[in-house]
Amino acid sequence: MEDLLGSYIIFLILLFVETKGIPPVTLAIIILNMFIFLSPALGVGEVCLSVSTTLYGCEWQRLALAPLHHIDLDHLGFNMASLVWKGSRLERRIGSARFTFSICSFGLLTGLTYLLIKATLSFLLSDRFNLDCAVGFSGILFALKVINNGHSCDGNIPGPFHIKKRDACWAELVLIHLLSPRSSFVGHLAGILVGLAYVMGPLRMMINWITGKETSSVRFAECCQLSRNGHPDRDSDGDCQSTCLPRHRRQRRRC
Structure with missing residues (x-):
């Protein structure tokens, strides 16, 4: 089990590097789930x-x-990798x-x-x-x-x-x-x-x-703004570019 856990930790580290860092709350939830799995105070x-x-x-x-307990290492690993x-x-x-x-x-x-x-x-x-x-x-x-x-x-x-x-x-x-x-x-x-x-x-x-009102993002229907050639601006993972947010605030009807 220790070998599997070590491989899982290495996998998380690679994901951490690939995603340029895991935000603090997401990382804390992952650590909490891993700690509870390794040192369970209560049975499933x-x-x-x-x-x-x-x-x-x-x-x-x-x-x-x-939500913080998992049946086995595969269950934990799949869920935490998805959470990353x-x-x-x-x-x-x-x-x-x-x-x-x-x-x-x-x-x-x-x-x-x-x-x-x-x-x-x-x-x-x-x-x-x-x-x-x-x-x-x-x-x-x-x-x-x-x-x-x-x-x-x-x-x-x-x-x-x-x-x-x-x-x-x-x-x-x-x-x-x-x-x-x-x-x-x-x-x-x-x-x-x-x-x-x-x-x-x-x-x-x-x-x-x-x-308080969510201000850091807008819904997809409001975010996708057509460029001059008629295609929506997108980033590499299919989301709207962050540059559309200021335009959204200034020209709400065009988004």
Whole structure:
């Protein structure tokens, strides 16, 4: 296990160099998850999220603990590698303070949405859904994916299927469940719904009310401004160039 962990740390260092540094809050979340995995104070069964333990048993601390625990090293490694990319992009866009509050909100709301879906399935189909238990950061990662794609200029994901960036989360939801049937489909779905609540307005308005209006970025529909030859200005990863932000402020109607 130590060899695998060493390889994982080297991988994170290479990602750190490649991305020119991981923002502080994203890096702190990665370190916290790794520390909890290496020195767990509680077992997975004591922190996992389920209707029977959390909703009926009133063990609400599981809403905060479940995202920070992982089943095995592969589970941890995949989620943290994904967080390096998704978390770094969003934290640089909206700032560390707003990102911290957003992550906490996404964790709480993803957990509550998961419980609501499971309780509904239990009421409509079978009581066994009350016993399903989930841990891991992947629900929050799906919310981050939806939001990051919402900040990108519209376009297709490279590949044979021509999937739009805004729809990529749904394809990933199905693909991950097919490749890893043990993964929590409902947990990932809950993350997507929370991300959509942010992109479409209600959750975004709540966070704006608490932390102040987001000023470091604008939504993709407002950001993409046509250049003289009729093509949107983009940077290397498909996002709008940062130079469009001052133009957006001065010439709002043209964006």
